[in-house]
Amino acid sequence: MALISSDRTRFPVDPWKLLETTHAPGQAGALETNFSIGNGHLGIRGAHFSPADTELPGTFINGFHETWEIKHAENAFGFARTGQRILYVPDANNFTVVIDGEELSLHSSTVLDYRRSVDFATGIYTADITWACRSGAVVKTTERRAVGFEVRSNLGLSLSLSSDRPVSAEITSTIVNRQDQPVEDHTISDPRRSGRHAGRVLLPLDLEGAGGSLRMSWQTAESHQRVGVAVDHVLSTQELPVETVVDQDLSTVRYVVAVVAGETLTLEKSVSYAVADQGQDKDVRAVAAAELRPVPAIFADSTAHYARYWATSDIVVGAMPELQQAVRWNLFQLAAATARADVAGIPAKGVSGSGYEGHYFWDQEIYLLPYLTYNKPEAARAVLQFRHDLLPLAKERAAELSVDGALFPWRTINGLESSAYYAAGTAQFHIAAAVAFAANRYTWASADADFRDHQGADLLVETARMWVSLGFFGADGSFHIHGVTGPDEYTAVVNDNLYTNVMARFNLRAAAACPHPGVTDEERAVWRAAADRMHLPFSREFNIYSQDNDFMTLEAWDWDTPRDKYPLLLHFHPLVIYRHQVLKQADTVLAMFLQWQDFTAEEKRRAFDFYDPITTGDSTLSACVQGIMAAEVGHPVQAMAHFTEALFIDLDNSHNNTIDGVHIASTGGIWSSLVSGFAGMRDQGVMLNFDPRLPADWDSLEFTLKIRGGLLGVSLTHAGITFTYDAGTPLQLKVRDTVVSVAAGKPVTVPLAEMPALVPLVG
Missing domain, CATH: 1.50.10.10 (Glycosyltransferase)
Known part of the structure; x- marks a missing residue:
């Protein structure tokens, strides 16, 4: 069933963005994939910030996996013996926002305006939502996220909130160990999909947190890989009391704020991950903490990376x-x-x-x-x-x-x-x-x-x-x-x-x-x-x-x-x-x-x-x-x-x-x-x-x-193909039966005769 190409009202065309301008139920999991961001090492699915609005959210690190013994019904020599499966690493991409006692959620709250995007030019995910709260307030939230490239372990998240009248806001930032959370097993009907391990996989090593900062690490039960997570929070208002709770499956940092009408409150969440294989002598918590960078720096890093990328790709x-x-x-x-x-x-x-x-x-x-x-x-x-x-x-x-x-x-x-x-x-x-x-x-x-x-x-x-x-x-x-x-x-x-x-x-x-x-x-x-x-x-x-x-x-x-x-x-x-x-x-x-x-x-x-x-x-x-x-x-x-x-x-x-x-x-x-x-x-x-x-x-x-x-x-048109080359040694090319040499500063154009088209296949 067509999704994006069939609904250009909901998904308008922009040559440099993937856009969604109306929220609708269904296909949430597919859209979490389509709005994902990553850098080849660290990847974040494009889920909404509210846990109630997600289908299969998660964060992944390339190569971080668990192993298990494959049980063959009938064994034979040379059969694969050890299964391997990528794991969900503790996921930082989660917030709960409560306004005057109402938890904001796409499926239960009134949404006045909705727009989210992934900007190909910068690598930044943005979600702007305007809510009509039951208290009468009109609240706008803006979530932004990006991964680092100079420091590939970095994830930057920011959540901004403004209101047309004074409101009481409770913002809870969470780190979720999704790997050990119960989920539906998709493998029963489709072997292409990944299963989940039975029992606990990520065993806690060191879990600490205070004042909005978290330093945590886990080890896999069988492959004995370790993952460390460091998280810092910065709130754009005067210093407020913060409640920090640390747990192996759900750690939280909670703020209660009086939001002034017309002002914008922003919570920045800087995250860094570190992994180590079995036998590596590495303090993954310390490594993750050492690589933490401010959220604006991560956004700037992503923008700079994609400017270089698109210039040649x-x-x-x-x-x-x-x-x-x-x-x-x-x-x-x-x-x-x-x-x-x-x-x-x-x-x-x-x-x-x-x-x-x-x-x-x-x-x-x-x-x-x-x-x-x-x-x-x-x-x-x-x-x-x-x-x-x-x-x-x-x-x-x-x-x-x-x-x-x-x-x-x-x-x-x-x-x-x-x-x-x-x-x-x-x-x-x-x-x-x-x-x-x-x-x-x-x-x-x-x-x-x-x-x-x-x-x-x-x-x-x-x-x-x-x-x-x-x-x-x-x-x-x-x-x-x-x-x-x-x-x-x-x-x-x-x-x-x-x-x-x-x-x-x-x-x-x-x-x-x-x-x-x-x-x-x-x-x-x-x-x-x-x-x-x-x-x-x-x-x-x-x-x-x-x-x-x-x-x-x-x-x-x-x-x-x-x-x-x-x-x-x-x-x-x-x-x-x-x-x-x-x-x-x-x-x-x-x-x-x-x-x-x-x-x-x-x-x-x-x-x-x-x-x-x-x-x-x-x-x-x-x-x-x-x-x-x-x-x-x-x-x-x-x-x-x-x-x-x-x-x-x-x-x-x-x-x-x-x-x-x-x-x-x-x-x-x-x-x-x-x-x-x-x-x-x-x-x-x-x-x-x-x-x-x-x-x-x-x-x-x-x-x-x-x-x-x-x-x-x-550069190709129907009339011809043009080449430029910037290296010192000329490059020999062949266009159909014509051989040309392309040198620095000397573009070469080869005219193209129209190619006869065969009759299209039937069937």
């Missing part, structure tokens, strides 16, 4: 304002998920929710690393460094599965495999190629020789060793990889999945070409032979590449299945889905996008025409890729339809699980849809390639890319 679309607003919301959420993650993974929901347990998947390498590589290459390097740090555990996992080299877990936080369903988890060996591909792309785009020769080389070599031991040379002379699952989780544990084989081939060739002192000439020769003889299933009957050896023999899916039976994974046993010709997401089509040099235009078009109609889009990773390839093969109507679907996945809650957090991989896919889809950018060849496919009703598309130490500006 904005994408301007010459299209309907609704699209520009949605594009910037997606780019804003990318920053919220990645900006200060530092050396850590990027959870599938960033730090906006608990969906998918806070795990890191292949999403970060295939869908997020392109954006980071060309917008914040130092962050891309940090994510890859995180993968490199996990190599020892990846080697242990490879040995457990009887292969050489390194095998990264399908889903993890701490480096151990936590996917309890191996058919759609561990069997997705293609994550190894995703890591190698991202490392190779970063090296290609950044020219970072140190990374190439050390971390990059290690990642390429160890994953190549895994592939050559996983696969085998068959009697037909070809190299085969059996018993794997590709990106399409509706077809599991198959032989010679095309995507897996294509990406493994890339991985083997890249490793064979990369200098590494621990690799012998004999190893390189085997890698090259395996790559050159890699089996790619092809159907002569349909004249297309087959998704795997047996895909073309499967029974067709019944496409009269009612729409309320989608996503299929919630309504059909996996075995029912596995034996049918139906896709959860683009698979072969994705392979042809990533390894674009290896397939002809005709092969890509035939594959898209076959697979697109049988792809359900049940995965939020799919629409962006389908749109990119629709643009390339000449289906502009489908390209725009898929792009729009991806653009509004969370803004419209179209998959009915936005409550659990932003689909961060899809937001990365929006960046790729614009840059690689409509601008037609392809990389990792001899030079950067562009083959633009600007939508007919768009006037222009503008963006910048950080590449080889410089900033490449790209």
